[in-house]
Amino acid sequence: MEAASSILLGVAQAALLFFAAPLVTGMARVIRAKFHNRRGPPLLQDYRDLVKLMARAEVIPGEASAVFRVTPYVFLVAMLLVAASIPGLVTGSPFGPAGDLIAVLYLFALARFFFALSGIDAGSIYGGLGASRETTLAVTNEPVMVLALFVVAARAGSTNLGAMSARVFAGPDPAVAATLAAMFAFAFAIFVEMGKVPLDFAEAETEVQEGPLIEYSGRSLALLKWGLHLKQVVAVALFLGIFFPLGASFSLAPVPLAFAAAVLLVKLIVVFLALAFVENTMARVRFMSSPRVTFVGLAAALLAFAFSLAGV
Amino acid sequence: MPTLLAASLLLYAFGGFGALVLRRAETAAISVGGLTAALAGALGVLAVWPVLLSGQTLLYSTPSLLPFGAFSVRIDALSAVMVIVISLVAAAAGLFSLSYLKGSIGIGGGAIAFFTNLFVASMVLVVIVDNAFFFVLAWELMTITSYFLVISELEEEAVHAGFLYFFIAHGFSMLIMIAFFLLTVQTGSLDFATYRAANPPAWLASIVFLLALFGFGAKAGMIPIHSWLPRAHPAAPSHASALMSGVMVKLGIYGIIRVGVDFLGAELAWWGWTLLVFGAVSAVLGSFYTLAERDIKRLLAYSTVENVGVILMATGIAMVGLATGQRLVAFVGFLAALYHILNHAMFKGLLFLGAGALLKGLSTRDMTLMGGLGKRMPRTAFLFLVGALCIAAIPPLNGFVSEWFAYQSFFITGYGPGFAGRLLGPLAAMALAITGAVTLSCFVATWGAIFGGEARSGRAKAARETPASMLIGMGVLALFCVGFGLGSPLVVRALGPAVAALSNSASLATADGLYVFPANPRFALVSPPLIAMLMLGLLALPVIVVGVFGADRSRHIVRRGAEAWDCGYQHTGQMAVSPTGGMEPLRFFFEGLYALHRFTVLFHRVAAAGLAGLTRFAARIEPLWDRLTVTLTVDAASGVGGRFQALEMGNLRVYTFYIFLALVVVLLAVAW
Numbered sequence: 001m002e003a004a005s006s007i008l009l010g011v012a013q014a015a016l017l018f019f020a021a022p023l024v025t026g027m028a029r030v031i032r033a034k035f036h037n038r039r040g041p042p043l044l045q046d047y048r049d050l051v052k053l054m055a056r057a058e059v060i061p062g063e064a065s066a067v068f069r070v071t072p073y074v075f076l077v078a079m080l081l082v083a084a085s086i087p088g089l090v091t092g093s094p095f096g097p098a099g100d101l102i103a104v105l106y107l108f109a110l111a112r113f114f115f116a117l118s119g120i121d122a123g124s125i126y127g128g129l130g131a132s133r134e135t136t137l138a139v140t141n142e143p144v145m146v147l148a149l150f151v152v153a154a155r156a157g158s159t160n161l162g163a164m165s166a167r168v169f170a171g172p173d174p175a176v177a178a179t180l181a182a183m184f185a186f187a188f189a190i191f192v193e194m195g196k197v198p199l200d201f202a203e204a205e206t207e208v209q210e211g212p213l214i215e216y217s218g219r220s221l222a223l224l225k226w227g228l229h230l231k232q233v234v235a236v237a238l239f240l241g242i243f244f245p246l247g248a249s250f251s252l253a254p255v256p257l258a259f260a261a262a263v264l265l266v267k268l269i270v271v272f273l274a275l276a277f278v279e280n281t282m283a284r285v286r287f288m289s290s291p292r293v294t295f296v297g298l299a300a301a302l303l304a305f306a307f308s309l310a311g312v
Numbered sequence: 313m314p315t316l317l318a319a320s321l322l323l324y325a326f327g328g329f330g331a332l333v334l335r336r337a338e339t340a341a342i343s344v345g346g347l348t349a350a351l352a353g354a355l356g357v358l359a360v361w362p363v364l365l366s367g368q369t370l371l372y373s374t375p376s377l378l379p380f381g382a383f384s385v386r387i388d389a390l391s392a393v394m395v396i397v398i399s400l401v402a403a404a405a406g407l408f409s410l411s412y413l414k415g416s417i418g419i420g421g422g423a424i425a426f427f428t429n430l431f432v433a434s435m436v437l438v439v440i441v442d443n444a445f446f447f448v449l450a451w452e453l454m455t456i457t458s459y460f461l462v463i464s465e466l467e468e469e470a471v472h473a474g475f476l477y478f479f480i481a482h483g484f485s486m487l488i489m490i491a492f493f494l495l496t497v498q499t500g501s502l503d504f505a506t507y508r509a510a511n512p513p514a515w516l517a518s519i520v521f522l523l524a525l526f527g528f529g530a531k532a533g534m535i536p537i538h539s540w541l542p543r544a545h546p547a548a549p550s551h552a553s554a555l556m557s558g559v560m561v562k563l564g565i566y567g568i569i570r571v572g573v574d575f576l577g578a579e580l581a582w583w584g585w586t587l588l589v590f591g592a593v594s595a596v597l598g599s600f601y602t603l604a605e606r607d608i609k610r611l612l613a614y615s616t617v618e619n620v621g622v623i624l625m626a627t628g629i630a631m632v633g634l635a636t637g638q639r640l641v642a643f644v645g646f647l648a649a650l651y652h653i654l655n656h657a658m659f660k661g662l663l664f665l666g667a668g669a670l671l672k673g674l675s676t677r678d679m680t681l682m683g684g685l686g687k688r689m690p691r692t693a694f695l696f697l698v699g700a701l702c703i704a705a706i707p708p709l710n711g712f713v714s715e716w717f718a719y720q721s722f723f724i725t726g727y728g729p730g731f732a733g734r735l736l737g738p739l740a741a742m743a744l745a746i747t748g749a750v751t752l753s754c755f756v757a758t759w760g761a762i763f764g765g766e767a768r769s770g771r772a773k774a775a776r777e778t779p780a781s782m783l784i785g786m787g788v789l790a791l792f793c794v795g796f797g798l799g800s801p802l803v804v805r806a807l808g809p810a811v812a813a814l815s816n817s818a819s820l821a822t823a824d825g826l827y828v829f830p831a832n833p834r835f836a837l838v839s840p841p842l843i844a845m846l847m848l849g850l851l852a853l854p855v856i857v858v859g860v861f862g863a864d865r866s867r868h869i870v871r872r873g874a875e876a877w878d879c880g881y882q883h884t885g886q887m888a889v890s891p892t893g894g895m896e897p898l899r900f901f902f903e904g905l906y907a908l909h910r911f912t913v914l915f916h917r918v919a920a921a922g923l924a925g926l927t928r929f930a931a932r933i934e935p936l937w938d939r940l941t942v943t944l945t946v947d948a949a950s951g952v953g954g955r956f957q958a959l960e961m962g963n964l965r966v967y968t969f970y971i972f973l974a975l976v977v978v979l980l981a982v983a984w
Contacts, residue, residue: 007846010846011849011850014850014853015853018853050861051861054857054858054861054862055861055862057870057871058870058871059870059871060870060871060872061875061876062872062875063684063687063764063765063766063876064764065686065687065690065693065763065764066686066690066694067686067697067763067764072854073851073854076850076853076854077847077850077851077854078847080850080853081843081846081847081850084846084850095846096837096839097826097827097837097838097839097842097843097846098707098838098839098842098843098846100716100836100837100838102715102716102719102720102836102838103707103712103716103838103843105745106705106706106707106712106716106748107707109704109705109706109748109749109752110701110706110707112752113701113704113706113752113756116756116760117756117759117760117764120756120757120759120760120761120764120765120888120889120894121686121760121763121764121765122764122765122876123684123764123765123766123876123883123888124876124877124878124883124888125876125878125887125888125889126878127876127888128760128765128888128889128893128894129889129894131756131757131760131889131894132757132889132893132894132895132896132897133897135749135752135753135756135757136753136897136898136901138749138752138753139746139749139750139753139898139901139902140901141749142745142746142748142749143742143743143745143746143749145745146719146741146742146744146745147738147741147742147745150723150726150738150741153723154723154726154727154738157727157834157835158834158835158836159719159720159723159835159836160834160835160836160837163834214876214877215876215877218870219858219862222861223854223857223858226854226857287897288897288900291901305738309731309734309735
């Protein structure tokens, strides 16, 4: 059955990204340390952290409700579903039922909803601030993603991620400028979505960037951290799936799939290297002046849209 | 089935008057009103179900006894959708009111039940009558009954809001009457059937459309004529707020569709574009205005403005599609509009009932006095969370599916041939994306402020779980919210005939098996039920990981009740971010968007001063009015409940009489 095998492939892709996520983010940590002239943690440190946290005792704030408990699971499930739906191992979208650009963006919204809510639910200062930032940044970021991806969707005549990926893959396109501008805008938006700009601080990550995490501990913290690693990887994989589908398999045979998996990992690592360079050379801004940075993405998306209208 | 629908209407009326007769025995009156509303709602759904599925139009008409034409009823698929929207929320609100209105005993619970039932019945009448005279009559009945619901709690603010509502509603319903009048001049009849065949010249049609747009748009809460809405809706008892915000605003949209599409055939593309622009402005500004509210019911009312905007955008793009002959755009646009009308009624009804439960439990609407209720009212918190997730368009729930169709209608316009469509379609999608993100921020902050964190007042600390019958009313709507999402393939099929009739085309396929798609699966497809299933399936992955690496059950230690970590400082609930503080960055970033808000506030001050002057004037020239208002105040002060209904009845008679008189004059003039 066609549908069953594609769902299976989607699950396999989700599992691959799930288990590879700490490797990729671990590597990002190593590179960041190199930029800081530190020796940095070992490559597999993120796995060790997660496994250790899994076995630790858990402390739950007295004010927290059930939302706090379920958030790690909801967050992971939303990200896994995105991971199962984006074109990665194969040229199309493995799990078609959610392989739509709007569906994927709103699955990110589901993760954000619960992540932010858990921060408020715990009742701590940093949690509330983190939640506020998390949801505020999305207001400028979401339209950028929609518009940038629409430019590609308009080329493909479809909002199915697989179809969009195939259109880009098919190569020579009359509207090269539009696609390039859309790529830049979407890359920027992904960068913001990953929490890299404009606020990230290696020195105060928990307080500033990962505010809602502050009250988590033990197993819940492990799961939620894993979810955040996965989100970073999935966001980049989404970008790669649409704009750099090269290397994806055309068939469901095991050898091309294994090759595609290797290529996907290499692509992820390359992108994270590039990201590490950007994030370590950019200045951070105060939160209240962050629109100055985030509007760059908006401008790029509008530019892409204008190019697309003009057909160049 | 006209008999069933007539039975449903009679049951509303019976329950209403029964409640009025029993008003001395208020508990009985409330029960009669609530139960009949629930039953009549169920009957109403059964009555129009066959029409919805078959798309066949039912006609019924009395012999023409009056000079205004026959009392004719016409139930087409659009009416059927509206009747279902009205009936479902009415039934849930009826159940909810059974124990909610217990709090109104002594201030006329029976009267509230009476007005509620009459209000629902008049809304059903509005969507089924097929004659301008009776339409306006039903419309006025709807306005007046809802006005009494707004002022029923007799607080000064509510009375003020009521006045504003009353005057704006009547001012703008004049526009509707003029629109009908212009059409009647063309056709020489008040029957809607003749309007459909009228085919007026383009300039006249444009005038009629604009009149209808503003006349009905005021009822729908379209920005910039929305300002009464966030004042009036919250003032009513919560189950009535649910009906006003969840249902009554949709009748404004119904009116725009009825006149613009059904009567005038969406002839010119700029009508649709105008609607799209008004819709986009309402959606974006409405969502931002929710951020400035700390009153939960006002916040929900602003969010109604926003959702009306979304529906208007979809309707607008559909009308453009009709005018430019893009059948697919029209079809998907109307599908999105009708679907969102249905969905918004469910989740806004649910959220308003939730607000009612909170109001009942804590005697306040101020969110800054809540907090920590997730542990004290877990069921209410859960149901409210379902509503919040739906309104934030989270897949696979219902709000997601209808917004997804709205996105698709904009995208398909964007792929299309015309430059206007290629420019404005994607920009509309962008507006929807901004709206979606702001809505999410707002409802995260709202749920968090009410149910999360630490209790911020004594009332919140003492709160108890909501009584069961109120939870049932909310639960019914929550089930529909989830069901209309997971069951979306069935819903789009059921809406098919109505959408086909509006878009003047054969019914296009929008569902196949578990998938839904915008008429052509190549454009996009999504499957909410499969998404839900795979979500459950993927849950296995973290569970397995926990099973392998986590400490086993006996050694997994969970310590509850710790204080939140504030970098070593002693934690107090006051330190947590307040609901308004959490939303401050957005208000700061988008400060410019609040300019209109400030302007309308100013407008309100002026209008309120004007109204006060008008009231004084009226009081001076009219002793009857004077006596009524004076006794009203005395009555409220002395707290004698029973007298209140009598007063309202006095008011009602006077108002209906005036309006009836005005109508007769206008219509006699027309008949000549």
